[in-house]
Amino acid sequence: MTKPFHGKTALITGASRGIGRAVALKLAAQGADILIHYRKNHEEAEALEVELQKNHGVKSFKFAADLSELSEVQGMLEKIKERCREINIFVANAAATAFKPLAEIREHHIAKTMNITVTSFILAMNALKPLMPPESKVISVSGIDTRKYCVNHGLLAAAKSALETLTRYYAIENAAEKIFVHGVNPGLVDTDSLKVYFGSAYEESKAALIRLSPLQKMLSSEDVAEIISFLCSPAADWLNGETINASGGADFLMPVYSGS
Incomplete structure (x- = not known):
């Protein structure tokens, strides 16, 4: 039986973990x-x-690039264009920032965060569009800090909010070419980054979040991957430009995430 994405090529930023x-x-x-x-x-x-090659029999290639350095972004994109005839799926997942109160944010923090989340996305979209045939899919990954207060996340939340705006604009501007652009905004995902965020309060905080969740569980990376897989399918075409909030209903119960 033919797999749904057989013959397609997917670029995923921040793909080595989480x-x-x-x-x-x-x-x-x-x-x-x-x-x-x-x-x-x-x-x-x-x-x-x-x-990927051993268990799934697909081709895979890796590209190292610091997305905060625009010369490295351009270099990676040139290598991709040299190697690939088509890009059918682009998942913009990479993110990094300085987790500080806004009063402590400096110009270099802003430049790094915005380059990784916003500028590199624009550069990639514009460079890769000629490689995207009709029915291609672009998925942006934002975060709960765009809709809930998270301690020391102000700068990243601003960048991710910009990413959600770009998702809407690129969806409209590429609709005529049948390039679909979607977003997913997960709730708190049980990743290594969350462990760092909560620190010594991780286990206690995780247990509290599970108790508050209508589904009595935490969102996993695999759960988010299932949503993204759906968005990559033709079944999601009418969600063009939409960013899907994936909290499992927790958004309706938890007004604030304040951290530890």
């Missing part, structure tokens, strides 16, 4: 060849590349 890794595995299981972007953890990226 949500990005789960998305790579999910799309590969459905037949897609995978372009793995990572910043510096070569061992994790290489392990993922081997797993």
